Amino acid sequence: MELLRVAAIGLTGVLIALQFKSQKSEYGLYIGIATGMILLCGSMDEMQSIISLLSGFDTPMIAGTLGRTLMKIVLLTYIAEFAAGICRDAGYQSISGQIEVFGKLSILILSLPALRTLLSSLYSFL
Numbered sequence: 001m002e003l004l005r006v007a008a009i010g011l012t013g014v015l016i017a018l019q020f021k022s023q024k025s026e027y028g029l030y031i032g033i034a035t036g037m038i039l040l041c042g043s044m045d046e047m048q049s050i051i052s053l054l055s056g057f058d059t060p061m062i063a064g065t066l067g068r069t070l071m072k073i074v075l076l077t078y079i080a081e082f083a084a085g086i087c088r089d090a091g092y093q094s095i096s097g098q099i100e101v102f103g104k105l106s107i108l109i110l111s112l113p114a115l116r117t118l119l120s121s122l123y124s125f126l
Helices: 003-021 025-055 065-090 093-125
Strands: none
Touching: 003 025, 025 065, 065 093
């Protein structure tokens, strides 16, 4: 999705949500969530192009395990930020913080095998 289209959808969602905020604040939250879901679905095209780019590498490590791990990390980051942002907008900062911490721990767990492979490669050169 192009950046101008994303910005237009986001700003339109915010302006509509602001209209409902004074009368029924929960409608503004629902509009914000719906706008975020539209943007999330629209970004899947971009993710698909990244996946196809990574699978085009000749190196099996990049096209295989490392590429899949990288995509999982990117998706986890996006989902955690999206969910934390919704919780923050709803006024639940503590839940938002817990989602962010869990997302960071999940990313750390996913990256440990790649870090171990990198460190073992460095030790083999020494």
